Amino acid sequence: MELKILNIGVLTWLTFLPVLGMIIVLLIPKEQKSAVRWTSLFFTVAQVVLAFMVFTKFDRSLAGVHDASTMQFSELFNWINVKSTGWFGSIKIDYYLGIDGISMPMVFLTAIISCIAVISSWGIEKSIKGYFALLLLLDTGMMGVFVSLDFFLFYIFWEIMLLPMYFLIGVWGGPRREYAAIKFFLYTLLGSVLLLLAMLALYFSVSVIDPASGEKIHTFNMLAMMNPANYDANSLLAGISTSWRYIAYIAMFIGFAIKVPIFPFHTWLPDAHVEAPTAISVILAGVLLKMGTYGLLRIAFPMFPDAAVHFAYPLAFLGFINIIYGALCAMAQKDFKKLIAYSSVSHMGIVILGIAAMNTQGMLGGMLQMFNHGTITAMLFLIVGVIYDRAHTRGLDDFGGLMNKMPNYSGVMSIAFFAAIGLPGLSGFISEAFSFLGAFQSFRWLTIASAFGIVLTAGYMLWTLQRVFLGTLPEKWNNLTDINSRELAMLIPLTIIVIILGIYPNLMLDVMNTSANSLVDFVKMNSTVSFGN
Amino acid sequence: MIPQLTIALAILFIPLVSFVILIFFGKRFAEKSGLIGTAFLGADLLLSVYLFFSKMFSEDKVWDFTFTWIDLHTVINSIPLKLDIGIMVDNLTAVMLVVVTLISFLVHLFSLEYMKGDVRYSRYYANLGIFTFSMLGIVVTNNYLLMYVFWELVGLSSYLLIGHWYEKKSAADAGKKAFIVNRVGDLGFFIGIMIVWVQFSTLTFSGIFSAIGGGNIPFGSTNWLTAAGLLIFCGAIGKSAQFPLHVWLPDAMEGPTPVSALIHAATMVAAGVYLVARTFPMLTADALLVIAYFGAVTAFIAATIAIVQNDIKKILAYSTVSQLGYMVMGLGVGAYTAGVMHLVTHAAFKAGLFLASGSVIHAMHHALHHQGDHHTDAQDIRFMGGLKSKMPITFWTILIFTLAISGVPFTSGFLSKDEILAGTLAFSHFNGHTIIPIIGFFVAGLTAFYMFRMLIVAFMGEHQNKERIAHIHESPRVMTVPLMVLAALSFFFFFSLNPLSASHGWFFEKMTYPTVAVPATVAATPTEEFVEEIHHQHNLAMILSVGIAGLGILLAFTTYFWKKISADAFEKALKPVHTFLYRKWYFDELYDATFVAATMGIAKILAWFDGAIVDGIVNGAGHVTKFIAVVSGKFDSIVVDGLVNFTAFTAGISGRLLRTVQTGKIQTYIIFAIAGMMALMMFYIG
Amino acid sequence: MNLYDIIFYFFAVVTVGSAMVVVFSKKIVYSAFALLFTFFGVAGIYVLLNADFLAITQLLVYVGGILVLILFGVMLTTNTVTIDIKSGTMNLIPATIVIALLAGMLGGIFWTSDWFMSKQFGDIVHTTTTTEIGNALITTHVLPFEIASVVLLVAVVGAAMMARRERNN
């Protein structure tokens, strides 16, 4: 599948459109605030349009995962080529983009969430140029992570996001923004340096024949790293179930787990969410968390199938802890945003549980849950943002009876809440159900235990709903206004997605299905194969 | 898809259309929304009736339509993995469709007057629509997946309906409680579904049953089959308010009374029984036994509680729980048709009871409002009394319903109840669990007693407050017509032409026992033997039940009408028992003290744990102060510190220690350099 | 014990003894003068080591140059009115420990090491090395020699800059 605009691949467009937007935003004079906003909006909308084009043109029958020939819209150019010396092979790094069923939904999600983040940032007044420039840069980083197939490139994008995020939380955040920002930064950096080491270890363990020169070279090509035949016999990561392989897997896992975040690496999340401005919370929950699980699926599982299978139960156990622990923590929160943040922990646990099952249902469920959680939690954060913009408080006990005062708002809110609870007919249900169904096949008791999470989720969600929306309206909120059309504009698309995917999940499952099956088969098949022999 | 199924689909979606129209354009229609909703339901009812008759006169056992919703393109246990969903109509479905649409229609009709002037009038009708849709969905689906989907939707819509007056904290609480308690049951249901799915890779009823019939049982163990059945039954425990999850139903009386009629009499609570009926073929003898006991215990507990309640709706609520227990017990003992039949008959008279009570409450409200009395509870039967003359239609219909529920001959209730009791006798005959029929008969007596207690106290005797009674009027026609319709349906001839036995009526003829799929070794008594035994026990059951019901009624009249026995004296003498019953066996308190408290406690502990321990895992001595602050309950003010701070902390401490070396005195530096040099030498030499 | 040995021990005692005075003397002027003797002693040792040119250079540069510089330094940095030319000590205990250890270790290795020694040690001709040094300086060691000139240039310019008196402020 190929799609080119002006002879440049569509994935490049998708990735670098925001950078283009950023440059233009930086060139606009500081005073023209609305120009800045509209420019940002234009570029993100363009990105959505492109993503939608890619989505429609995407060939559902091609698997991708480990197979370069079925990667779609792929672009492969040589980027770095250091000629080999007598004592050091040549360093070849490619600009290699491509998507398959694992990344397609994420690409789509990223585009939508970024666009919505721009809309929800309309009210930002402080250093508006800087804000939108950073937001667009962040967008590029996220998109890049999901489309790159070269590990080095992936890592660059992975890290590029950190700094914009730091500033976006740190400058435009709440009262404890500095703390939250630095905490986020340090945590994720800690994870990514471990990832870096694992990446280097992989690099030196894998070598392929360079088609250009015919010599054997090390490579950062992810697909090459997945092929057991490419491993050098005596390299660090050769063999099967060796301690080095386990160590590398765990290092990588920690890197990704911090992003997800998996207990006990989750503590940055509540702080970051609470302090971040609404749009950033939306991006954090909507896209950033998915990068962790995406990394597991794209990198950790296929490259370390033996370790992935070996650690499947511990992984599922962590998923279980996430589900229950996140839900219980959410229940005790008094801050609306913090509650949603913990609910994210809980919901991401379902993703973990699903993908740890290593079967089609679980994998699909997990992947779909990634997408669904992205949309649902984004909605929830937007909902909190709407009320916070009006009332300047997020205390759950400060509210009550908003249902009467803000009926439209409450309508959208109900959908988001019930989607989060996993109500059938809304998108969360089918993904959770698949995750559990898949997990049950692999881990019977653990899944039963995890399933208690759905009761707890209903508990804290409804309790929240009651505290904020039901009951009587306190006097002080008598002048609250209902949701305005701009806010509706960002919530309605997500609502539509949530409902459509609830009724017809095939729309998304179709895209992922072939890849998920392929991934499961690939991991299973290679988990008993010795690498490099 | 055959045309009849298209009609079934139409029946399913008409209420949804009603919902969508009313939710989006309700404001515009305002007062007309009620009429719109009622009209839609009327059409729905007509279609259902048509479908009912065409099914009854059809030779086909079942009309089924299945399609693949999600295909996972993979194979597991050599079965292609895909999610098939679809709809089906068999006799059970056809009957249930009529029951649901009929009750729903009547409730719509009744509400036109009852809910007049409500702040969210159109929203109310919209919610009724979505509720009816979900309930119909449960009925027409042919697989557990959709069943679960609609199951949850029923939960949602009941949440909306119960919490309709959400400004009242008790109403919002009740809605939440209903949803969460149901979720607990659903959890079991869901786990059951997981077992089934993992084993059979399909969720359609026919697929599962044929797989089990083919000797394929979960994880190769009949225990897992029993477990799967019981877990699915968990869903029924939740929805049908069985012990121990019955606590939500009485609270749910916070909703508008017609809603109670709809969801707590005829539909939502019936869903659980329906689920058991659907699952019947895969239930093992052990599972059925457990189910029977759950039903019996529920019936007993609820009946005892109902005796001492004063709130008219609470009494009805507990009587519902009790009757649901009856049905479940009926299914559990194997009296499939009897259980289902009781579901249908009960739907009619219980809906009638609720609507009638609604009528009374409506009148009381009206009167109290007139008086400017906002303290008197309009639902308390002790404040009623002597309403007979003022509200004749209501009184007479309610009398018929009460007779029906008490199992007096010539009523529909008698027919179904009698069969269930015969079933329990047969059951005990086969396996010796005599406690089941004993409870069954005892509860029948209790039922008669408390129902007549309600009737007598509320309608007969003298009204205490002259002024109030003057303002009490019979309800308008839109409210009384549904009562009359339901009263008519409470007579025997709709179900069987023989007033004393239903077993030869059309219902028994059409509603045949499903084919049991479980392996013979674990199956319950074979159907033929069992039916044979029921026939043997029938007369005994009839005599006993009529006798006991009569006893109960007599007792009620003696106590409350003739006042030969002082209820107060009894109450005083048995104070602890009374309190125990009045407090509903302390179930709520127990749950609050255990599950709720434990969950919240754990949640709080974990939240604290998250903030203080996980986050600040090695924050060390510096955090002792914070620790103390946490203990003293100042959790909110605690600054949550994390690995960041841990890093900063240890790094900081060591950094600070290392800084002290930098004294600014050059010779100290040189000493350190020499010392470092020496250390290195020692390292190599030593 | 031949003459060579006696001369060695004489210079050794002079060197070490005066060095001790340098290090341990309370008065800085004493130290400075003791340093003179140390330099002398070292020069004597140079002679014993067949380094006549070096010995002379030592005398010229150290005694004639460095020592004078140091004495100037002492004079310029001590207030001559209140003669407080005592200099305190510090870090005595750690210094003693560290230095004792180091000295012991050095002595140990010097005692035990087998050094790179030419086989023809016995028949060394005691000649002057001046010619050789001269030759080396313009052939093999011309680069260090030239760099040394840069060093001196830097020293001159730098010292002049540092020590220059500031006018008008």
Place this chain on the structure above:
Amino acid sequence: MLDTILNNLSHIVPELIVTATLCVVLLAHLISRKSSQLLTILSIAGLFAALYSLTSNFGINISAFSGMLSIDPFATFFKIVIVLSTIVIVLMSRFSDEVNAEQKTIGEYYFLILSMCVAMMFMVGSSNLILMYLTLELSSLTSYIASGFTRKAKDSSEASLKYLLYGAFSSGVMLYGISIIYGLTGTLDIAGVNQVLVQGSANNLALIIASIFILVGFGYKISAVPFHFWTPDVYEGAPLTITAYLSVASKAAGFAMMMRAFKVMFIDSSVMNLPAGTWTLINGIHIQNALMIFSVLTMTLGNLVAIWQKNLKRLLAYSSIAQAGYMLLGLVVLSNDGFSAVMIYFVVYLFMNLGAFYVVLLIANKIGSENIDDYKGLGRRNPFLTVALAVFLVSLTGLPPTAGFIGKWMIFISLINAKMVGIAVIGVLNSVISLYYYIRIIRNMFLRDGVDQTTPVIEYPLAQKILLLSLLVPTLYFGLFFNELVQFAQISVSIFGSK
């Protein structure tokens, strides 16, 4: 002999040009005491000429002056780094109010910078222990004076004294070590030393002690823990330009000398069965372990103490200590790719560190402070300057897409290639810690508001902007396109007299 010497002279033309320039600068200052601009122009011209003539040394790999000096790609590479950084420093000095205030001695200032440059250029090529000592001392002597250049300031004077005492002590100890080596091997030529040592006749104990003594000298020059103590004090006290120069050029020269010394002196060239590009040390010399300990200590201490600094110069001093720790990792692996990683790091370090110092200098010119607290709210007052500083700091942390990442990345590549995973983990964890203090500066600039909100926007001339850009662009460029850089470093890794 004369012919040889004359011939050899042609290979040190760059050094000669700089030497000539320093004489000319001195004279020019004597003649015209007013124009400091002329001095800058002369210096820059001379340096560029030297840079140009360096290009003719590409590919030459010979030994000159009777084995005293190696003219090899390795030396040429470092000479380029040194000359480049000297150019930047000269330009920075031109813009430094602190330096320009000393109008009377400005000639000496440029003279000192240039002589330091000459000393370092010789340092990186010297392959004789006595020449090493000599050039090391020359560069040190110039540094002592240069760091006391603003001699009227107390802190500058103190820095100068401390530097002097510490340097004299260290080089004394190093000289003593050299003398022991001489005793053990009978030669001062590092290749000759190696030949003797390979035969295994030398006493191990003496050799260890001698090598540790020598290490003291090197450690002092590159400020490795525990020989780093002078660094913070001197960096803080010295003029900013000198601090910047010391942190880059001086360190580069020290590293080059150390790498050459160890590689030529201590490797066992008789061991054959090693992978290409790696080598092993002579039996009994455990310099590898020592370096490992040094590097870990150096980066950890540098990072941990830096967290507490309030003065930006002092913070950067500790940061440069930590950076030296990372570079030492490249030596630990004992392989060509480790060496080339260090060399790449230096190029990167040149741009990012000088860039950071340059911004600090520009800001100090305006607000007269190097205190981190005074940086609050600067982001608003001059976005470009502060964003540039942020980029340099991010690069120092080692985050993509800046060049600093590539520097660290190459170091870790060599570590992982050598399967030294444990030490690599320590390295990456350290870079996480380093983020904590670098980000503090960024935080103050952008996240905090200044005390005085009304302070005007900082304006500065175009020339200063151009210099800033010319440091900023490579910092970003090499982060994404490091092809040539890596290739150049890999070619340049060859040292005369080693395999």
Place this chain on the structure above:
Amino acid sequence: MTITLTHFLMISAVLFSLGLFAVITRRNAIMVLMGIELILNSANINFLAFSRYSGMNIEGQMAAIFVIILAAAEAAIALAIVLNIYKRFNTVNVDEISILKD
């Protein structure tokens, strides 16, 4: 007992240690400089001793010459710096000169 290389080396070791001791312990900057001169002298003794006992290897003597040159240059610069310090701080006691510290 004849005089051997070791004798010379012992003198050198003693001088080196004394020099270091002076560097560490004396508070007066000039005394510290004297200590450094002792260290340099001790190294020179080593060079010359090794030079003689390894068959008149001229390299040792050359090294010694350069050391002497450097010692002279260093002394000049050191004294200039010390004088400058004296002007700023009015003392040459090293431990009192510590405004730069953590």
